[in-house]
Amino acid sequence: IVHRLPSQSPLLFAAKKQKNLSFETIAQALGREEVAVAALFYGQAKASEEDVKNLAKILDLPEDKLMETEMTGWPDRGRQMEMPPKEPLVYRLFEIVQNYGYAYKAVMNEKFGDGIMSAITFSTKVEREDDEKGTWCKITLRGKWLPYSRF
Incomplete structure (x- = not known):
């Protein structure tokens, strides 16, 4: 799956791991549901500019670096998974x-x-x-x- 993830995914996952945060904790800070936040990490949902700003703050990432990714663009949903799934x-x-x-x-x-x-x-x-x-x-x-x- 790693080779099919968008450019923001490694940044987000590394920062989440470094700060030892759960999707639930991040979701509470963003005012979103945890599955919606996980979908942002996997590039399966479109982030608002406010989402990006708040994620950058929560994860201690440079906002401009996240804004350069596909996060606020149109997601290419459903292409990450092989069928049938292996996981x-x-x-x-x-x-x-x-x-x-x-x-x-x-x-x-x-x-x-x-x-x-x-x-x-x-x-x-x-x-x-x-x-x-x-x-x-x-x-x-x-x-x-x-x-x-x-x-």
Whole structure:
């Protein structure tokens, strides 16, 4: 994946590691969700100028150096990953859609009608839950419902 990352990624990841910061900590400082911040690091989201200024401050990076990168440009989304994914956790997410995709589709169509869930007007959140049975990962996907138009 390293050879497919944009120029800002090594700078951001090195600074994050050096300062021992989590995506959650950075997200709180930016007023964003942690998955959205991670997407900025991987070049899968467009940063605002305010995001760049705040990231530079949080990570002790020269703002002008970050502004010279592709961070505020148009992201080339989805090209970093081979299909099927090789990384085990990413593959597991792929496998969830592979196994339950049509079940999700059927239930969504019953609840909302003929349409799709937006991945543009969208938010996602990762949460940790602990109970007597162990540690659980909870992923919430929230997308606007987009009904297909008739023509």
